[in-house]
Amino acid sequence: MKKVLMALTNVDHYLEHPERKTGVWLEEAASFYDVLTKNGFEVVFASTNGGPIPIDPASADVSENIQKIVDSEKFSQGMKGSIPFEKIDPKEYAAIYFCGGHGAMWDFPKNEKLIDLAETIYSNGGYIASVCHGEAGLVNLKDADGKPLVQGKKVNGFTNEEEKLNGTDQMVPLSPENELIKDGADFVKGDPYTEFAVEDQRLITGQNPMSVHKVAEMLSAALK
Template identity: 45%
Template sequence: MKKILVVLTNTTRYHGTNDATGLWLSEATEFVDEVTKAGFQVDYVSPQGGFVPLDPRSMKYTSGRDLQIYESKDFQQRALMNSLKPSDIDPKNYQAIYYTGGHGVMWDFPDSNDLQLITQKIYQQNGFVTSVCHGIAGLLNVRVDDQYLIRDKKVTGFTTAEEILAGKKKVVPFLNQQVATEHGAKFQKKRAYKEYAVKDGRLITGQNPFSARAVANLLLKNI
């Protein structure tokens, strides 16, 4: 069975505030919709395992097929209530890993050594490493052969301009575009909130919440 590992956040609020955050739902459901239609099985993992909160703002953009996946028993149970822990994962079982976004990931993705090790192993076994929007935070500190995975690679993710437009620039602990550039990436971008995904070798990244299907389709063309 062909399998892809989908990474979700456990963070329930913007740190230092009472404002709720979590997974941006469509960044999971749109990607899952595309890859499962193509015959892939998905597993869901989070830094701590277990409960995955939803960013309430993301529900405003949920309808149609996204809503059907969200309502399914499989997604409710395996993604939102009982996501796997990193210790449950054998990287050899996966052909790709996909980091979803939502602002919550800014706090629990970057320093998860366990997720970094899983990502490193999947990449080293000729698997694909992918992300969308804030999900690039999970790639920023991944190292392969003693250097940052994203170094000298074309990548994209939620831009500083988009963070300003979202009204969260002063709340997030860092800016993905800035750190990616500091770690040697060739950061690419298009107009704010325009669908955009970029591939560099076995690294595929999407700019914003509207880019999940573009990431999935790039992956499916190359995997």
């Protein structure tokens, strides 16, 4: 059974605005897990520090189907006991998925262990996927030649426009869209808050929470 690493944030609040809570966007973890496991893949939960994963309170009100996944024993165990990135062997994984939630913007971009995991999985012929703010994990990735991994590739994620509509554009530590464009990516996008995903050279990226199911299906098909 092929293994897929789900990278999750441990950050539970906006670091410059502690009153504003964040974490993982619940559906982006649950829907991805559901699709991948139903397609026969093992999904391993991992994070910077390991242990419990914070859930963005704004994402806690989910559909009945998503709630069933959230309440399932294996998903619940994964969210309560994620494995630290430093204990993950990248050679065991066919893909890594950067799960979104605003928290990822603080602990993904400069996380050397996470960067090493993603670069190794990709260099071994594996896939990198992301949804929404999981795009922060694509920032600072390099290819075997030391060039930005996204250079010349179509990618997307939560857009500057969506961040502004969300009222958080002045609260986040960086603009992943700007950073990826700066690294030479072809940042493509759909309309705000609509499903949109793109695949290019073993990178599969989705724009927002509405796109997670599509990204999961695209990754499942690619890994088969």
